[in-house]
Amino acid sequence: MTSPDTGPGDIAAAGLPEVVDTVAVARLYGAPLFQMPQDLYIPPDALEIFLEAFEGPLDLLLYLIRKQNFNILDIPLADVTRQYLSYVDQIRTTNLELASEYLLMAAMLIEIKSRMLLPPKKTEEGQEPEDPRAELVRRLLEYEQMKMAAAKLDQLPLLGRDFLRAQVYIEQSLKPRFPDVSVNELREAWLDILKRAKLTQHHKITREELSVREHMSMVLRTLQGRRFVEFQDLFEPTRGPQVLVVTFIAMLELSRERLIEVTQAEAFAPIYVRLAYQPA
Known part of the structure; x- marks a missing residue:
């Protein structure tokens, strides 16, 4: 409060506003503003109130x-x-x-x-619309x-909004840190090895020595002590076509030397092989 003897000059010197009984309507840069400026312009869209926000x-x-x-x-x-x-x-x-x-x-x-x-109006089929x-x-x-x-x-919990990912740095000076290798990098390395292996592969051809005389002895040992043996039982298909051919040639050679007999009861009947009869 100011005393009755205080004049306007004393109020200005004290740095107080001249109007002390009026409530300030606003503050401009910290100074009280007791009445609105006459040249103040407020745009029409300076203040908008949205009661509800709809997305469409x-x-x-x-x-x-x-x-x-x-x-x-x-x-x-x-x-x-x-x-x-x-x-x-x-x-x-x-x-x-x-x-x-x-x-x-x-x-x-x-x-x-x-x-x-x-x-x-009903549809053309007579149904209700x-x-x-x-x-x-x-x-x-x-x-x-x-x-x-x-x-x-x-x-749902969202990273960066509801929780943060914990990050801890542990310095390992004594133990060496090797680079990480992904599964795709291992797959590409393996395919590269296979590609190089195809370029350097070797193909070795071997020849098996087959003896007709040896297979003739094998056929005779098979017929020894047996009355007869069916023709197809003298062959071993699992040993390959080369052995089959040599076995057939051995049988032809034994038949030519009259050491075995090849018989058939009738057309399309099974073929049997037996040792040739040797008179005493």
Whole structure:
């Protein structure tokens, strides 16, 4: 408080504002401001208030339906359309480009309502026509399902938002640190080795010495003490075609020297081989 004897000059010298009984409306750079400047210009869009934030026309329509507990399968289009248009009128005054998307949905609602007022016409097959609201209901249900799934995903813990990855640096000066090798690098190294092996592979051809006389003795030992042996039992297919050929030549040589007999009872009957009869 100042005394009655204090003059304006003393107040200015003390650095106090001349008006002390008026409440300051604002502060400018720390100094009190007791009245608004006469030349202050405030743009019309300096202050905007958004009551609800919607992500599109379907989001707004679903909000109006769920807020009033309407049955989504039986939407009262008259009430919903009226509330929808009132919201569109509000955003048209501030953002015409944003309102264009909502106007398209409003036109669709009005079209559906007009189709419901007309008498239904049966299809060419004589069936009842589909409810004009059916397509809109399908779109709303699909959008609500995706919105709920997105909300559940947003509730999952997120790296950088809900938790951070722990990073600990341990210096290992005594133990050498070798570079990490991935599975793909090992695979590429193995394929490179196989490629080089194909370029340097060797093919060795060997020749097996087969004796006709030796196989003649083998055939005679097989027939020794037996009345006869079926022709195919004298061959060993597992030893390869070379042994089969030499065994056949040995049999022909034994037959030429009359040491074995090859007999057949009738045409297409099995062929038998036995030792030739030697008179005493």
